[in-house]
Amino acid sequence: xxxxxxxxxxxxxxxxxxxxxPLISAEKRIMWVKRIRGFWQEFxxxxxxVIGLFLxxxxxxxxxxxxxxTPYQPLSSKRVATGFAVPxxxxxxxxxxNLPSTHSMSFYWEKGEESEFIKxxxxxxxxxxxxxxxxxxxxxxxxxxxxxETSPPDEFYITFVWSAEQINDIEYLLKMIVVNPKxxxxxxxxxxxxxxNKGQNVYQNSYDPLLMDRLGLKLGVxxxxxxxxxxxxxxxxxxxxxxxxxxxxxxxxITLQNANLVxxxxxxxxLGTDNQGADIWAQVVYGARISLTIGLLAAIxxxxxxxxVGVFAGYLGGPxxxxxxxxxxxxxxxxxLPLLLALVALFGANVMYIVLFVAxxxxxxxxxxxxxxxxxxxxxxxxxxxxxxxxxxxYIIIKHMIPNVLPIAFAxxxxxxxxxxxxxATLSFLGFGDPSAPTWGRMLSYAFGAGGFTHEPIAWWWxxxxxxxxxxLCLAFVFMGHAVDEVINPRLRRRR
Numbered sequence: 001x002x003x004x005x006x007x008x009x010x011x012x013x014x015x016x017x018x019x020x021x022p023l024i025s026a027e028k029r030i031m032w033v034k035r036i037r038g039f040w041q042e043f044x045x046x047x048x049x050v051i052g053l054f055l056x057x058x059x060x061x062x063x064x065x066x067x068x069x070t071p072y073q074p075l076s077s078k079r080v081a082t083g084f085a086v087p088x089x090x091x092x093x094x095x096x097x098n099l100p101s102t103h104s105m106s107f108y109w110e111k112g113e114e115s116e117f118i119k120x121x122x123x124x125x126x127x128x129x130x131x132x133x134x135x136x137x138x139x140x141x142x143x144x145x146x147x148x149e150t151s152p153p154d155e156f157y158i159t160f161v162w163s164a165e166q167i168n169d170i171e172y173l174l175k176m177i178v179v180n181p182k183x184x185x186x187x188x189x190x191x192x193x194x195x196x197n198k199g200q201n202v203y204q205n206s207y208d209p210l211l212m213d214r215l216g217l218k219l220g221v222x223x224x225x226x227x228x229x230x231x232x233x234x235x236x237x238x239x240x241x242x243x244x245x246x247x248x249x250x251x252x253x254i255t256l257q258n259a260n261l262v263x264x265x266x267x268x269x270x271l272g273t274d275n276q277g278a279d280i281w282a283q284v285v286y287g288a289r290i291s292l293t294i295g296l297l298a299a300i301x302x303x304x305x306x307x308x309v310g311v312f313a314g315y316l317g318g319p320x321x322x323x324x325x326x327x328x329x330x331x332x333x334x335x336x337l338p339l340l341l342a343l344v345a346l347f348g349a350n351v352m353y354i355v356l357f358v359a360x361x362x363x364x365x366x367x368x369x370x371x372x373x374x375x376x377x378x379x380x381x382x383x384x385x386x387x388x389x390x391x392x393x394x395y396i397i398i399k400h401m402i403p404n405v406l407p408i409a410f411a412x413x414x415x416x417x418x419x420x421x422x423x424x425a426t427l428s429f430l431g432f433g434d435p436s437a438p439t440w441g442r443m444l445s446y447a448f449g450a451g452g453f454t455h456e457p458i459a460w461w462w463x464x465x466x467x468x469x470x471x472x473l474c475l476a477f478v479f480m481g482h483a484v485d486e487v488i489n490p491r492l493r494r495r496r
Contacts, residue, residue, distance in 0.1 A: 049483025
């Protein structure tokens with residue numbers, strides 16, 4: 001009987017414990033909610049922290065919405081304007097009002113004369129020819145393009161795709177000619193007569209040495225874009241086809257598709273272009289992703305390593321403490337930048353390698369701070385009670401030590417993000433960064449090597465944006481780190 005009473009009592013206690021445990025979990029959740037709410041209320045009183053949070057949100061939005069903020073890819077070689085094109089808003093200044101923008105214009109072809117061989121026209125043209133005699137047949141298409149700028153562009157290029165089928169018994173000659181408002185004509189492109197070429201993608205730019213030589217101009221002295229597009233007005237383009245059959249009943253089909261004219265201006269977008277004519281705003285926007293990723297990942301890894309080493313060294317003490325702290329002393333004495341340069345050169349310039357190297361050599365200060373805090377914690381009464389209750393070392397470290405050092409580690413993690421960002425920018429500027437990543441340090445490196453600092457006038461729209469972006473992103477974490485430190489550490493709070 002007593003045995004059954006004991007079993008009933010144990011079952012009853014277990015049921016009561018199960019009924020109480022959800023209440024304890026709910027109380028813990030409420031407690032954590034109150035702590036988080038109290039933290040944000042106190043953080044909101046720190047103006048410097050709010051400024052830092054605002055800056056961080058700005059860069060996070062830039063990184064997340066990069067594809068919607070710019071239509072260009074940062075590593076694309078596409079020229080959107082001339083090299084060293086200034087920002088579009090510069091035209092508010094009186095002396096810059098006449099600077100030309102970039103324009104992309106499609107050709108709409110019309111029949112130059114009635115011809116039974118022309119089967120299609122418009123944006124794409126097609127001439128289907130069936131010879132009845134040995135006479136040469138001429139086909140012509142015309143297109144008119146309106147150039148809207150009062151100043152000539154610095155460059156232009158024409159792109160299209162052409163193809164020829166069934167031309168074994170037919171010789172052909174293709175020409176594209178432009179006539180400007182002054183009545184001057186220029187032969188821009190020609191193909192044919194005794195050629196076996198049956199089609200290609202054509203990219204004809206204004207710096208083509210063969211084109212310049214054909215027009216009697218000297219490369220590096222004359223500017224073909226200035227000669228052709230010298231004024232605002234209508235420019236007439238003519239596509240000529242000459243078909244010479246070699247046998248009777250010879251056939252040929254010649255097509256031209258997607259003809260497009262692009263005039264590259266000397267102003268472009270929000271931040272202009274670099275020396276290659278690539279959009280700088282796209283590089284700045286996408287660079288925010290890399291910098292935030294590197295900074296946060298490196299800081300998280302540093303914090304994990306620093307907490308682990310500091311807690312085990314402080315709580316276990318003895319030989320473990322001695323060995324770990326001597327490792328910390330050795331790492332603190334190493335010259336970090338030369339060591340990072342050597343490691344990147346040895347293992348390769350990769351973003352993840354850079355994150356790993358920065359984290360490996362950046363946790364030493366945090367480990368010392370955590371160790372000193374653990375040394376004081378392990379002598380407190382609640383740790384003594386845990387030991388007396390039979391708690392293992394691992395249990396005490398996980399349940400008591402780490403939760404108590406997390407606030408200090410969090411503040412240190414926020415403050416360590418700028419260091420990682422600056423190290424990556426330094427490596428990239430020195431040429432050891434990841435060439436496949438559009439980082440701000442890489443932008444500064446290219447600007448320095450490509451004449452952005454020596455250009456007349458200095459290309460400030462290329463040099464200043466990445467430098468300011470690095471500065472403000474680092475300031476965001478510094479401001480937030482100091483505010484968090486004041487909230488977490490009551491001794492640092494200012495008296496009101």
